[in-house]
């Protein structure tokens with residue numbers, strides 16, 4: 001029940017967005033997350049977007065992993 | 076790094092990265108054995124699925140705490156939902172994993188077989204739909220879950236809703252549970268892996284006073300294997316340097332202040348109350364109740380069903396409490412995987428996806 005899944009935003013509407021996960025589309029509420037755009041990834045839980053997945057932060061963490069693994073992992 | 080955004084998710088699953096990070100973890104000479112607790116069913120599933128316990132250094136263990144909201148839901152609330160479902164023209168709506176939770180009063184599935192009208196929904200919005208489609212009936216949403224679920228319900232409470240929809244709020248909050256675990260000191264814990272998605276909602280602020288009070292190294296972690304091992308590295312670093320902070324290794328989803336809209340919605344809709352956790356006891360300030368101004372949405376008030384004295388404080392018929400408090404592993408329960416399986420669950424820990432026993436049972440299938 002607490003499972004939140006990153007889903008790709010396909011279409012943005014007022015208060016709702018169409019998102020896609022593994023080829024399946026559904027509508028989720030975006031009342032709790034501002035500034036959602038097509039192409040964003042959002043974490044969806046029980047029909048609500050609860051957070052955006054920040055691509056810049058993801059890239060920073062990957063850079064850190066790269067450093068911690070001595071840069072020889074072809075990430 | 077590849078351009079494709081999907082590769083960002085792949086990076087956190089990368090086997091070679093996992094192995095190199097584990098190597099790094101092993102190279103850190105731990106001066107004593109460490110026990111790190113997580114409090115999230117999704118973490119337990121990820122740990123089981125990716126076999127993380129099996130590759131950790133010997134003196135580093137990860138145990139599961141009370142991370143299953145379905146498991147800690149008190150029997151008196153299950154009883155209330157059962158009784159409501161048997162009233163004429165009342166439909167009770169809840170999440171699928173609540174249905175089979177064993178309880179001395181009978182499960183919600185049992186109630187359905189006894190002609191109770193209980194339906195499974197994916198989320199609170201479906202409850203609104205059912206209420207709209209059944210204007211001549213009362214729809215009651217049995218709202219179980221931690222902050223991740225509570226915020227969605229809270230955002231609905233403040234909006235325009237069908238007259239015939241009410242809520243049984245049975246939400247529970249994570250930070251007071253951590254405080255409780257440390258205060259009772261029944262389980263030795265050297266560090267916390269904090270739940271990524273609860274933290275996406277509440278941020279880091281509520282954890283900080285607890286971390287300071289008990290000097291407990293902590294880290295918010297995501298759910299891919301790399302995330303979990305990065306989290307463990309942070310805990311080990313904190314222990315070795317004598318620090319205790321609330322680190323965040325899940326910055327792609329968690330901001331320090333959490334989700335301000337979600338926090339506000341919860342603050343507007345709910346009062347914080349002391350709440351019973353099944354098998355654990357009453358934890359101060361660990362639950363939500365609807366604010367007075369939303370009293371007409373409160374299913375506990377709308378229907379005159381008296382709380383059951385008989386099922387108050389009712390725990391488990393099995394070792395679930397020990398499992399949820401991290402005192403024993405599921406395989407130390409004599410019923411595990413013989414009498415108690417996902418098809419024949421004896422305790423709620425074997426029912427829900429988030430239950431530790433269910434995760435351990437599945438791990439057997441994965442390995």
Ligand code: SF4
Pocket residue numbers: 393394395398405408409410411412415416420421422423424425432
């Ligand atoms: S294995 Fe079953 S009976 Fe044993 S603690 Fe887990 S849920 Fe309870």
